Amino acid sequence: MVKAIVAGNYGEGYRLAGEIGAETLGVVEKVFPDGEQYVRISEPEKAKGSKVVVVSTMYPMQDQAFIKLLMLGDALARSQAAMYLAVIPYLAYSRQDKVFMPGEPVSALIVVNTLKAAGFRKLVVVDFHSSSLLSQLNDYIVNVMxxxxxxxxxxxxxxxxxxxxxDKGALERARFAANSIGVDYDYLVKSRDRVTGEVSYTPRELRVAGRDVIIVDDIVSTGGTIAEASRMLMKQGARRIHVATSHGLLVGNALTRMLDAGVRRIALANTLGVRVDHPLVEYVDVVPRLATVVKEILGSEP
Amino acid sequence: MVKAIVAGNYGEGYRLAGEIGAETLGVVEKVFPDGEQYVRISEPEKAKGSKVVVVSTMYPMQDQAFIKLLMLGDALARSQAAMYLAVIPYLAYSRQDKVFMPGEPVSALIVVNTLKAAGFRKLVVVDFHSSSLLSQLNDYIVNVMxxxxxxxxxxxxxxxxxxxxxDKGALERARFAANSIGVDYDYLVKSRDRVTGEVSYTPRELRVAGRDVIIVDDIVSTGGTIAEASRMLMKQGARRIHVATSHGLLVGNALTRMLDAGVRRIALANTLGVRVDHPLVEYVDVVPRLATVVKEILGSEP
Incomplete structure (x- = not known):
């Protein structure tokens, strides 16, 4: 029998548990007055011998969410779960996926390897940022596009x-959407004018004049990149700019920034523990697709 | 040559670096607008081939501090440090050192084992809460009383x-202080009146009437336990109550709570990233003792 544990930071997880036909196990979660977290699986005897799916996300409060996952993994190991995996729709720290400058850590690997050491059999993630790590990690991360x-x-x-x-790094994501729908796709190339020093973004091959542009990306944080791209594309005669981004962190005034730059509509996935409420922002439910993937894994993992 | 990295949350670390004769390596630390942390060792070539002492503490913001330590460990491994250890005067999560109720994790072990996996050769800690883990962990944690x-x-x-x-769990700490100074010591026993149901704390053997009591403990968080003990001891005729606690988290109104309960003076160690400023609170510098311990380790570790 499959069991599910839904962390308090991701309410969507209950529907996921329902769709995979799992019984939800209760968890006591609290924060002590000094800031330390505490978790306890309410009926650990139900975890014993079961396959357990932990559903949590890593925004907001990435660091707290990470430690809570480690705690749940440890509690499941001690409760003798037959196996457990984690569904983490938004996996934080995925952008620091290599040493960009000497002296840096590879935070994405720290997060993934620590979760692995905590005993999670696999991590199911929506639109994982790093294609290089996906290929390195031997299917440990199951990426759901x-x-x-x-x-x-x-x-x-x-x-x-x-x-x-x-940018070119996000091309795979754009191609995936374009091919499944049957529309043109391209990526933006950053260039600097040798005389004025001005930076601009232009599509590598296509012309956007008179066309509706849908910018596809995985994470929108401050909205700076998209705002800049939007302004450039409008200058190049684009008819309207839409944005399709999986993880809408939308820090500070990110939303206003993008809308001011000409963005007309924004589609986001429901991968986070928070949502914005705005008429131009639409959330797309990715739970059914996650459920399909999780069911496949549960079927193939002993 | 020994190098030191002092995390931004523990300014006392610079003196420690000085006392062990280490050159301090710069670290760039920042928090991205979305809350993710970033660190980079400024001159990683200086870490290469060196013994490196990382000095950080885990209060306030335990979870952030923990992840920063993992990042620094990873960065040091990638910079090819010959070996690195961590001085963490206050190691958070040390109170969850066993499964008190089924379904719980052992958070203290998660923290310690994850730091070990991050490559830290040893952890030097002031007054580690858990005597059971100290004996389990085979000298991985060096406890500085x-x-x-x-x-x-x-x-x-x-x-x-x-x-x-x-309580009895803190007895070793009391004995250590008492023996080195040459005064009496005892521990409080919690008991419940069978008729009234009232809980009281009394010393197991000694009488406190007319005497100055120094309560010795490792962590004071909300001050609840000490306030209660203080009230009981005053009722039993104690002359004055003093408190000697290593880690003064002093959450919320902890200080007022203790002073209201009759506590006259409080001595704390400088193990945290924050201090309170109050005429009845005195900070004791533990850096020289830490330095002695670190020098010994560096001398014996290849």
């Missing part, structure tokens, strides 16, 4: 649409 | 002093 779902919700009123990745 | 130093600063105006541990 959702850019097609996000783009589809924006297609209803799109004219001559084109999908653009904001 | 300081209760004698704290008690000494309170002895100047103590009359017929007696040292009391608030």
């Amino acid at each position: 959702v850019s097609d779902l996000l783009v589809k919700t924006l297609m209803s009123d799109a004219e001559r649409p084109v999908i653009l990745a904001p | 300081v209760s004698d130093l704290l008690v000494k600063t309170l002895m100047s105006d103590a009359e017929r002093p007696v040292i009391l541990a608030p």
